[in-house]
Each structure stands twice: as C-alpha cells, then as structure tokens.
Amino acid sequence: MLRIAVQSKGRLYEDTMELFSEIGIKLSSAKRTLLIASTNFPVEVLFLRDDDIPQSVADGVADVGIVGENEFVERNENALIEKRLGFSKCRLSLAIPKEEDYKGVSWFEGKKIASSYPHILNTFLKKQGISAHCHVITGSVEIAPGIGLSDAIFDIVSSGSTLVSNHLKEVEVVMKSEAVLIGNPELSAEKREILNELMFRIDAVQAAEGKKYILLNAPNDNIEDIIAVLPGITSPTIMPLAKEGWSSMHSVLPEKRFWEIIGKLKSLGAEGILVLPIEKMIM
Numbered sequence: 002m003l004r005i006a007v008q009s010k011g012r013l014y015e016d017t018m019e020l021f022s023e024i025g026i027k028l029s030s031a032k033r034t035l036l037i038a039s040t041n042f043p044v045e046v047l048f049l050r051d052d053d054i055p056q057s058v059a060d061g062v063a064d065v066g067i068v069g070e071n072e073f074v075e076r077n078e079n080a081l082i083e084k085r086l087g088f089s090k091c092r093l094s095l096a097i098p099k100e101e102d103y104k105g106v107s108w109f110e111g112k113k114i115a116s117s118y119p120h121i122l123n124t125f126l127k128k129q130g131i132s133a134h135c136h137v138i139t140g141s142v143e144i145a146p147g148i149g150l151s152d153a154i155f156d157i158v159s160s161g162s163t164l165v166s167n168h169l170k171e172v173e174v175v176m177k178s179e180a181v182l183i184g185n186p187e188l189s190a191e192k193r194e195i196l197n198e199l200m201f202r203i204d205a206v207q208a209a210e211g212k213k214y215i216l217l218n219a220p221n222d223n224i225e226d227i228i229a230v231l232p233g234i235t236s237p238t239i240m241p242l243a244k245e246g247w248s249s250m251h252s253v254l255p256e257k258r259f260w261e262i263i264g265k266l267k268s269l270g271a272e273g274i275l276v277l278p279i280e281k282m283i284m
C-alpha cells in the first residue's frame with residue numbers, strides 16, 4: 002500500500018481529486034475521514050494541510066505527496082520531485098505600492114517585506130546582495146503595506162487581481178510554481194513499483210492533454226497533401242470509403258493548431274470533419 006498525502010481542502014484539493022479520477026483511482030467519499038484507502042488500487046490518501054505535506058513525506062509518515070512547488074521549496078525537506086503535474090500554476094513575486102518608482106531590486110534595500118515564504122525570500126535577497134527584513138505572516142499578505150505593516154510583499158500571484166485590488170504592482174518574479182508529486186527518497190521496492198504504475202497513468206493523461214482526435218473524408222488525389230498538413234503521432238490511418246475515389250483519414254492533432262489546420266484541410270477538399278476529445282494516450 003502506497004500512502005499519498007494530499008491537501009485536505011483548498012486549491013490543490015479539487016485538481017488532485019480530478020487527477021485521481023482521471024487515472025482510475027476510486028476513493029470512497031467518506032466525509033471528514035482523514036485517511037481513505039482506494040477501493041481499486043493499492044493506495045491510501047492522507048488528507049493534511051499543504052504546509053505539512055513536505056515534512057510528512059520526508060519523515061515517511063506518507064510515501065508520496067501532492068503539493069505546490071512553492072511550499073515544497075519553502076519547507077526545504079528531504080524529499081524528491083518525482084513528477085511535475087501541470088496544475089495550480091502560479092508564481093512567487095515581490096510587489097510594491099503601485100505609485101512607487103521602481104528601477105531595480107536595490108529598491109528593497111533596508112525595506113520591510115511581508116511574506117509567508119521567508120526561506121525563499123531570504124535566499125533570493127542574499128543572492129542579490131540585498132539586506133531587507135522579512136516580516137512573516139501566514140495570510141492576507143497583500144493587505145500588509147496598506148495597513149503600515151510592511152513596505153512591500155512577497156507572495157503568490159496568478160491572475161494579478163489581488164495585487165491590483167490592493168494597489169500593488171508586481172516588480173520581480175522570484176519563482177514559478179506548479180503542483181508536484183514528491184516522494185520519500187527511501188521507498189521500498191514494492192512501493193516504488195506502485196508509484197511507477199501511478200506515474201505511468203499520469204503520463205497517459207498528460208500526453209492526451211491539449212490533443213484532439215480528428216476524422217475526415219478526403220478525395221484520394223489529395224491524400225498526400227493532407228498528410229503533409231496533419232501532424233499525426235506516427236502517420237495517419239487511411240481507410241477506403243464505399244464512395245469511389247474517397248478515403249477516411251484519422252489522426253491526432255494539437256488543439257492549439259486546430260483552426261490553422263482545419264482551414265488547410267477544407268481547402269484540400271476534406272469533408273465530414275469530426276474532432277473528438279482524447280482521454281488518455283499511451284505512446
């Protein structure tokens with residue numbers, strides 16, 4: 002049995018539960034239970050506050066954990082990043098009152114900075130040769146300059162709207178973050194095997210992200226030109242249609258290029274174009 006530490010509630014919780022469902026891990030939804038075993042896979046989920054996840058993995062209370070990279074780096078615990086998960090993307094940035102004139106990082110010399118991330122902040126300041134004071138608070142960081150608690154802040158930014166509503170501007174991006182799967186460095190061979198199966202399934206879900214399955218009918222004369230437009234995994238599948246001189250073509254394409262490719266396909270005489278979602282892809 003592999004024990005996975007997951008945030009009990011908050012931003013990471015929803016995305017993590019969705020990932021479990023996509024990789025076919027069923028959990029009985031017993032409310033307020035802090036440890037739940039899967040009914041169809043040898044894992045159990047331990048629900049914790051995100052702050053406690055890195056240490057629980059380092060200590061072996063949990064074998065692996067899903068946590069924001071920001072929290073993992075801040076805690077500086079002995080665990081390894083096994084996989085980047087691509088959700089809960091944000092950045093850790095320095096921000097100052099918007100009317101301040103900012104010419105560079107030397108602005109922070111001698112200043113007081115409110116943050117929940119003292120370790121990451123102090124490491125950055127030291128590297129830049131800046132001496133400033135970090136005032137540690139655990140939440141509502143953006144309000145600190147407005148109430149005279151600090152001159153600046155160092156906190157999570159995503160859309161930037163919290164900064165705007167608190168009359169702040171982002172001036173330095175110190176780190177980019179996303180959810181990561183972290184693991185205890187000394188997993189037994191049995192646990193490592195379960196983790197490998199888990200990561201294989203995550204890979205299949207990630208490979209399918211942003212990809213679409215496309216089916217179309219094409220005149221045989223234009224098949225070569227259409228193949229040149231379709232960026233298939235290996236090469237497109239081509240099957241003859243009952244209609245003389247026509248074929249059905251199947252391929253996979255990146256969603257981002259969808260409109261650009263569709264235009265070219267139509268001009269090459271493609272008809273009956275169907276675009277379908279792909280759930281999983283095993284290469």
Ligand SMILES: Nc1ncnc2c1ncn2[C@@H]1O[C@H](COP(=O)(O)OP(=O)(O)OP(=O)(O)O)[C@@H](O)[C@H]1O
Pocket residue numbers: 008009010011012013049050051052068069070071072089090091157158159160178179180
């Ligand atoms: N606005 C955001 N956009 C995207 N990701 C975010 C955002 N805010 C936070 N995150 C990411 O989600 C993680 C969890 O954020 P959340 O606000 O749920 O944490 P928390 O309040 O510390 O929760 P807990 O009660 O578990 O300590 C953060 O560490 C960060 O990696």
Ligand SMILES: O=P(O)(O)OC[C@H]1O[C@H](OP(=O)(O)OP(=O)(O)O)[C@H](O)[C@@H]1O
Pocket residue numbers: 012140141143156157158159160161162163164
């Ligand atoms: O750039 P934005 O898109 O505005 O996001 C940034 C905000 O999101 C997080 O807070 P959250 O909303 O999770 O509230 P919290 O204080 O309860 O953690 C974070 O602490 C920032 O305050």
Ligand SMILES: [Mg+2]
Pocket residue numbers: 050051052
């Ligand atoms: Mg927290």
